[in-house]
Amino acid sequence: xxxxxxxxxxxxxxxxxxxxxxxxxxxxxxxxxxxxxxxxxxxxxxxxxxxxxxxxxxxxxxxxxxxxxxxxxxxxxxxxxxxxxxxxxxxxxxxxxxxxxxxxxxxxxxxxxxxxxxxxxxxxxxxxxxxxxxxxxxxxxxxxxxxxxxxxxxxxxxxxxxxxxxxxxxxxxxxxxxxxxxxxxxxxxxxxxxxxxxxxxxxxxxxxxxxxxxxxxxxxxxxxxxxxxxxxxxxxxxxxxxxxxxxxxxxxxxxxxxxxxxxxxxxxxxxxxxxxxxxxxxxxxxx
Amino acid sequence: xxxxxxxxxxxxxxxxxxxxxxxxxxxxxxxxxxxxxxxxxxxxxxxxxxxxxxxxxxxxxxxxxxxxxxxxxxxxxxxxxxxxxxxxxxxxxxxxxxxxxxxxxxxxxxxxxxxxxxxxxxxxxxxxxxxxxxxxxxxxxxxxxxxxxxxxxxxxxxxxxxxxxxxxxxxxxxxxxxxxxxxxxx
Numbered sequence: 058x059x060x061x062x063x064x065x066x067x068x069x070x071x072x073x074x075x076x077x078x079x080x081x082x083x084x085x086x087x088x089x090x091x092x093x094x095x096x097x098x099x100x101x102x103x104x105x106x107x108x109x110x111x112x113x114x115x116x117x118x119x120x121x122x123x124x125x126x127x128x129x130x131x132x133x134x135x136x137x138x139x140x141x142x143x144x145x146x147x148x149x150x151x152x153x154x155x156x157x158x159x160x161x162x163x164x165x166x167x168x169x170x171x172x173x174x175x176x177x178x179x180x181x182x183x184x185x186x187x188x189x190x191x192x193x194x195x196x197x198x199x200x201x202x203x204x205x206x207x208x209x210x211x212x213x214x215x216x217x218x219x220x221x222x223x224x225x226x227x228x229x230x231x232x233x234x235x236x237x238x239x240x241x242x243x244x245x246x247x248x249x250x251x252x253x254x255x256x257x258x259x260x261x262x263x264x265x266x267x268x269x270x271x272x273x274x275x276x277x278x279x280x281x282x283x284x285x286x287x288x289x290x291x292x293x294x295x296x297x298x299x300x301x302x303x304x305x306x307x308x309x310x311x312x313x314x315x316x317x318x319x320x321x322x323x324x325x326x327x328x329x330x331x332x333x334x335x336x337x338x339x340x341x342x343x344x
Numbered sequence: 345x346x347x348x349x350x351x352x353x354x355x356x357x358x359x360x361x362x363x364x365x366x367x368x369x370x371x372x373x374x375x376x377x378x379x380x381x382x383x384x385x386x387x388x389x390x391x392x393x394x395x396x397x398x399x400x401x402x403x404x405x406x407x408x409x410x411x412x413x414x415x416x417x418x419x420x421x422x423x424x425x426x427x428x429x430x431x432x433x434x435x436x437x438x439x440x441x442x443x444x445x446x447x448x449x450x451x452x453x454x455x456x457x458x459x460x461x462x463x464x465x466x467x468x469x470x471x472x473x474x475x476x477x478x479x480x481x482x483x484x485x486x487x488x489x490x491x492x493x494x495x496x497x498x499x500x501x502x503x504x505x506x507x508x509x510x511x512x513x514x515x516x517x518x519x520x521x522x523x524x525x526x527x528x529x530x
Contacts, residue, residue: 065372066390073368073394074361077401083361087404274362278354284361299362301355323351 084284090244095217098246102221103184106228117235118173130165137164139183145206153205218253226312247281254311255285263290265337270298270330277304298326313342349414356404375422382426392425479514
C-alpha cells in the first residue's frame with residue numbers, strides 16, 4: 058500500500074487544514090472544560106486542601122514540609138497569606154512589596170505548640186473571610202482593576218488564580234510530607250492556571266535574562282491544557298520554539314516543584330532557547 | 345516523549361494545530377490512497393480526506409491510542425467515509441433513475457454509467473453480476489434499461505409486487521456486498 062500511495066493533490070493539505078480550523082479553533086482543548094470564575098477556582102482549591110488537612114493524623118501535622126516549616130507551620134503560612142490578601146483588598150500599602158515568605162513567617166511560627174485542629178480552623182476561617190471579601194466586591198467591580206500584593210501587581214481575578222495555584226502546590230507539599238499521592242486540580246481549575254501561566258511566560262522569560270525564542274508555541278496536554286502561540290521579547294533573529302508538556306507537570310514546574318528534565322517535554326526548534334524558557338518558568342514561583 | 349501516536353493524540357486534544365499538520369503530512373497520502381481505492385481518485389477522494397481529518401481534529405478523543413495505531417484509525421475512518429460516499433452515490437443514482445423513468449421525454453440509455461466514475465461503475469457491475477439471476481434480471485431491467493416496475497413485471501412475466509420485493513432484496517444485498525468489498529479493499 059505504502060509503495061503505491063498516490064501523491065496528495067495540490068491544495069488538498071491547505072484545504073483540509075482550513076476546514077479543520079473552521080470546525081474547531083486552534084488552541085481550544087477537547088473535551089472542553091466548563092468555565093468557572095477565578096473566585097470559584099480559589100474556593101475549590103481551598104476545599105481540596107481542607108479535605109486533605111481533615112484526613113491528617115496528629116503525627117502528620119508535625120512532619121517537615123517545606124523550608125523550615127512542618128505541615129502545621131505551612132498551614133500557618135497560608136493563614137498569614139490570607140491575612141495579607143485581606144489587607145491588600147482593604148488597600149493597605151504595607152503588603153504591596155512585602156516579601157511573601159517573610160511577611161507570613163510570624164503566622165507560620167506561632168503555630169508551634171498549638172493544637173493542629175486550631176491551626177486548621179484558623180486557616181479555614183481566614184479563607185472564609187477572603188471569600189466573603191471577594192464576594193462583597195461583587196460582579197460590578199472592574200475586572201481589570203489591579204491589586205498589589207507581595208511584589209505582584211495584577212487584576213484581582215489573576216490574584217485569585219495565583220492563590221488557587223498556591224493552595225494546590227502547598228496541598229501537594231503536605232501530601233508529599235504525609236506519604237499521600239499527589240493531587241491534581243480539577244480540569245476547570247487547572248485550565249485557569251495554565252492560561253495564566255502561559256500569559257505570564259513572556260514576562261518570566263524576559264525577566265530571567267536568558268536567551269529565549271522570538272515566538273513560543275506552547276502545548277500543554279491533558280485535561281485543563283491548551284495551546285498558545287506567544288510572542289516573546291527576544292531579538293528578531295531568534296526562531297520559533299515549540300514545547301509540548303503535560304499540563305500538570307508544567308504547572309509544577311511553574312511552582313518550582315519539578316525540573317525541566319523530570320518534565321521531559323517534547324521540543325522542536327532550538328533546544329537552547331527552549332531550555333531558557335523552561336528555566337525561566339520556575340521564576341514565577343512564589344513559595 | 346516524541347512523535348508517538350499517544351503524544352499526537354494528546355496534542356490534537358490540546359488544540360495543537362501543528363500536530364494536525366504533522367498528522368496530515370505523515371498519513372495524508374495513505375488516507376487519500378485508501379479513499380481513492382473506493383471512490384476513485386479525484387474530488388470524491390479529496391472530500392473523504394477532508395472529512396477524515398476534520399473528524400479527527402473535531403473529536404480527537406474518539407481515537408484511543410491503546411486500541412491501535414493512528415494510521416490504522418485514519419484508514420478505517422477513510423474506508424468508512426468512502427463507503428458512505430459510495431452508498432450516497434448509489435442512492436442518488438437510484439433516485440435519478442426513478443426520475444428518468446417518470447420523465448416521458450427523457451430516457452437516457454445508461455445514466456448510471458454517465459455519472460459513476462469508471463471504478464465505481466465497475467464495482468457496482470461486479471456486485472450486480474454476483475446477485476442471484478432473478479434479482480439481477482430485475483435490477484438490470486429497472487436500473488439500466490429504465491423500465492418501470494410494471495414494465496419489468498410484464499417483460500419477465502411475474503407479478504408487479506414480486507418485482508418490487510426482488511428489487512428491495514437486490515438493493516439491500518448490493519449495499520452489503522459493496523460495503524464488504526470496499527472495506528476489504530487494500
